Amino acid sequence: xxxxxxxxxxxxxxxxxxLDLLPYFFLAPIASLLILVSFYPAxxxxxxxxxDATLLKIGKENFIGLGNVVRMMNDRIFLESxxxxxxxxxxxxxxxxxxxxxxxLFLNLDFRGRGFVRAVILIPYIIPPAVTAxxxxxxFDGNFGVVNEVLLQLGFIDSYLSWLSExxxxxxxxxxxxxxxxxxxxxxxxxxxxxxIPRDLYEAANVDGASQLRKFWHITLPHIMxxxxxxxxxxxxWMSNHIDMIFVMxxxxxxxxxxxxxxxxxxxxxxxxxxxxSAVAVALGLVLLTGAAFYVRHLARSVLT
Amino acid sequence: MKQRSLASRILPRIWIGLxxxxxxxxxxxxxxxxxxxxxxxxxxxxxxxxxxxxxxxQLFPSNPSLINYHALFDNVPFGLYFRNSAIIATGTMxxxxxxxxxxxxxxxxxxxxxxxxxxxAMLMAYLVPSVVLLVxxxxxxxxxxxxxxxxxxxxxxxxxxxxxVLLLMINFYASLPRELEEAAQIDGCSRLSALFRIVxxxxxxxxxxxxxxxxxxxxxxxxxxxxxxxxxNVKTLPVLMRLFALGEPAIWGVSxxxxxxxxxxxxxxxxxxxxxxxNGLAAGAVKG
Numbered sequence: 114x115x116x117x118x119x120x121x122x123x124x125x126x127x128x129x130x131x132l133d134l135l136p137y138f139f140l141a142p143i144a145s146l147l148i149l150v151s152f153y154p155a156x157x158x159x160x161x162x163x164x165d166a167t168l169l170k171i172g173k174e175n176f177i178g179l180g181n182v183v184r185m186m187n188d189r190i191f192l193e194s195x196x197x198x199x200x201x202x203x204x205x206x207x208x209x210x211x212x213x214x215x216x217x218l219f220l221n222l223d224f225r226g227r228g229f230v231r232a233v234i235l236i237p238y239i240i241p242p243a244v245t246a247x248x249x250x251x252x253f254d255g256n257f258g259v260v261n262e263v264l265l266q267l268g269f270i271d272s273y274l275s276w277l278s279e280x281x282x283x284x285x286x287x288x289x290x291x292x293x294x295x296x297x298x299x300x301x302x303x304x305x306x307x308x309x310i311p312r313d314l315y316e317a318a319n320v321d322g323a324s325q326l327r328k329f330w331h332i333t334l335p336h337i338m339x340x341x342x343x344x345x346x347x348x349x350x351w352m353s354n355h356i357d358m359i360f361v362m363x364x365x366x367x368x369x370x371x372x373x374x375x376x377x378x379x380x381x382x383x384x385x386x387x388x389x390x391s392a393v394a395v396a397l398g399l400v401l402l403t404g405a406a407f408y409v410r411h412l413a414r415s416v417l418t
Numbered sequence: 419m420k421q422r423s424l425a426s427r428i429l430p431r432i433w434i435g436l437x438x439x440x441x442x443x444x445x446x447x448x449x450x451x452x453x454x455x456x457x458x459x460x461x462x463x464x465x466x467x468x469x470x471x472x473x474x475x476q477l478f479p480s481n482p483s484l485i486n487y488h489a490l491f492d493n494v495p496f497g498l499y500f501r502n503s504a505i506i507a508t509g510t511m512x513x514x515x516x517x518x519x520x521x522x523x524x525x526x527x528x529x530x531x532x533x534x535x536x537x538x539a540m541l542m543a544y545l546v547p548s549v550v551l552l553v554x555x556x557x558x559x560x561x562x563x564x565x566x567x568x569x570x571x572x573x574x575x576x577x578x579x580x581x582x583v584l585l586l587m588i589n590f591y592a593s594l595p596r597e598l599e600e601a602a603q604i605d606g607c608s609r610l611s612a613l614f615r616i617v618x619x620x621x622x623x624x625x626x627x628x629x630x631x632x633x634x635x636x637x638x639x640x641x642x643x644x645x646x647x648x649x650x651n652v653k654t655l656p657v658l659m660r661l662f663a664l665g666e667p668a669i670w671g672v673s674x675x676x677x678x679x680x681x682x683x684x685x686x687x688x689x690x691x692x693x694x695x696x697n698g699l700a701a702g703a704v705k706g
Contacts, residue, residue, distance in 0.1 A: 135609055136528035143521035143540065143580055146513070150577035151543035154554035161553060168556075216441060224434050232692045234445045239688045241638040243656035244677045247663040248448045251455070251670055259451055293448070301696055354547040357640045361660045378549040382645070387553045394549040405545040406538075413537040416588050417525065 155398075162392035168385035181392035190369050190377060191393060198373040198397075201288070201359075202352040206345060208292040213299035214341075218333075220300070221307045231304070238297040246361035249290040253277055280370035283363055287371060291358050299344060306340045307333070346408055350401050449681075456674040457482040486671035487679075494658070495650050496676060502568070503637055503654040504683075509572035510636035511629045514579040518628060519621070522587030523613055527599070537588075544581035548641055559646055566652045574642045579632035586631070590624030591617065627694040634684050655680040 165177045185191045220231055237245065252260050255275035264270045277283045310333065318328045356375045359365060365372045365380060372380070374397045381390035459481060490496050524530075525537055555574060556565075564570030594617065602612040618625070640656040647653045659680060662673035688695060 133530065136524035136530045139520045139524035139528075140536065143517035143584060144536075146517050146573070146576060146580060147540055147543045150555070150573055151546060151551065152539075154551050154558060155546055157554035157558070158550045161557075219437055219441070222434065224431075224438070226438065230438050230441060231696070232689065233442050235688065235692070235696070236445050236449060236685070239634065239684055240449065240681050241640075241656050241659065241684065243638075243640045243659035243663070244452075244681050245448070247659050247673065247677055248452045250663050251674070252448060252451060257670070297445070350545060354545075354549065356549065361640065361663050375547060375549045379552065379641075382549075382553050382556065387557070391550070391553045394547060394553065398547050398550045401545070401547065405542065409538050409541045409545060412541055412585075413534055416585060416592075417534055417537060 158391045159395050161388055162395045164388045166388035166391075168387055177388075181389050182396075184389060185392060185396060190372060191374075193369070194372045194374045194377045197371075198353055198375070201284075201373050202349045204285075204288045205291050205295065205352050206348045208288065209296040209299050209348065210341070210345070212292065213296045213303060216296075216300040217303035217307055218329075220304050231301075234300060235297045237294045240294070242294060242357045243361055245290060245294045246358050249286065249293075250277065250362050253286050277363055278367050280367060283367060284371055287359055287362050290362065291352075291355070294358070295348070299348070302344060303337060303340065306337050310336045343408070343411070346404055350404055350408065353397065353401055452674050452677055452681075454478060455670055456486055456678045457484065458671050459483050459485050460669050460671045486669070486675040489669070490672050490675045490679075493672070494676070496658070496679070498650055499653055499655050499658050500679070502652055503656075503680075505568050506571045506575065506643075506654060507633045507636040509568065510575045510579055511633040513572055513576040514583045514632035515625060515629050517576070518580050518583035518587050519618065519625065520613075522584050523591055523617065525584075525588050526591035527596070540584060541581055543577065548578075552641070552645055555642075556645060564646075566647055566649050568652060570646060571642065571652065571654075572636075574646060575636040575639050576632070578639065578642075579635040582635070583628040583632050586628045587621070587624055590621055594620055623694050626691060627697065630687055630691055630695055633687065637684050 162181055163176060163178055165175050165180065216234060220227060220234075252258055253276040255261070255273055255278065258273070258276070260276070261270070261273040265273065274282070276286055314332050315328060318332060323331075353373070354375055355373070356379050359371055359373065359376050360379065363371055365376045374393065378390045378394040378397065381387075381393060521540075525533065559565045559570050559574075564573070598616050598620070599609075599612045602616050603609065607615070637654075638656065639654075640660065643654040643657050644660065647657065655676075659677060662676060
């Protein structure tokens, strides 16, 4: 060890240079993967969005600049989907929080079997989304659905309802399916944060005779608010990107009534209109970019400190 | 201290029990229905093209049987789809673990130029709308012959899983004390071999959680599987589930049987490793 400090300066140089390159070697595999499968394609998508490419015309596409943007501005489906994406995001995320928060608070209590319940609540999250979509479609089927049967027997309805063929009811059923599947993750994360709140704060409040509501408002809420806001932003972004549940359940139908922007771009892709599909997708991406950048910078900073 | 009455001692317990019951039922009801439907035999009426299911709506079958499971394997190349899902999910797990354990170590243990921007960039990959990637990946995969290949699917799905596992591993490495690696270096170990011989064995819980999460992300993935495969040789279970949801075949028993089997692997893996995974999920999304 002494040798290192008394050695001539020239001797130390090579070792430090070698150390400097090492992290980059460690990063090379994941960087290569993400460049090849995420960044380069994203750049290519921006390029494609400026062309009128279709899957049949690859290599022969024409550069049309902002022609796709003009098309978007005149496209009723595009404009309606923008609005619906927002409604979808808000509906899903607000409902998710409305369910996840009480569940997390409940699981924060100490009771026998808590570990079991905590594991069980994650079942909706673990089930493959395609399976969840299938089950919900079957349950709400207009002719044989178990939901119809139960509601009928309980006297809530007079005859079977065709849940998924009406715009409004199908929207809410897809929302409920998504909420059911997505809320466990929120609950687990909120629970993790709840468990970092020091117990003595509550004990001190108890000594002062504080009610449950006051304890929640003054102790619990301030501690979890940053996480809640953070999660809200993240879920809004994820839901804007989401396609699976909507597509598998109704293909965006009936008609176009359940199209979100992401679903629209996806449908365009399956119809081979890849230039326009890319433009729509990139437009969506740009709208989400500001929120995403904020989230990612915050996350990176918190991880790297 | 006042002696609390019997009611005030039992009542909270009853509330808690009811709440727990409600939550459990809410979380499992659709799944339970799915299992019940899978063991409900259905009569098929009509012949050939005109057959339809004479499905009776019942809350529990009067004659439960496993006939749907037999029909599933007889009429649908289910085993093939299962195999594809298994291959691709395992490949995704291995690739994601490899890139993320190396990359995560770099972020956790080194300070180098571009450290924060690079991590930001990698996490952005996680938030780029998959819609944006669908079209170019479709074109790129076609050009390089990666459509309908297991390898192509593994690459695509690893790009989804890797950022998540990366975050998880960074958090995990950060929680390990540096002294062990430093001691190894004093003894003449290179950093690479210190990583493999000392750090990774200690990081095993993180690796297990990360690997399982990557496996599940891949197993459950629908979008890429749907777009990048067109032959039964490579199609995965979620694609089949979608076909079932469309009503082909129109026999719910068979469809739900397929759904049950599709869910079992991830459900079992999750329950076996739940503690590790719950910690991993919470840590990966928000720093704990």
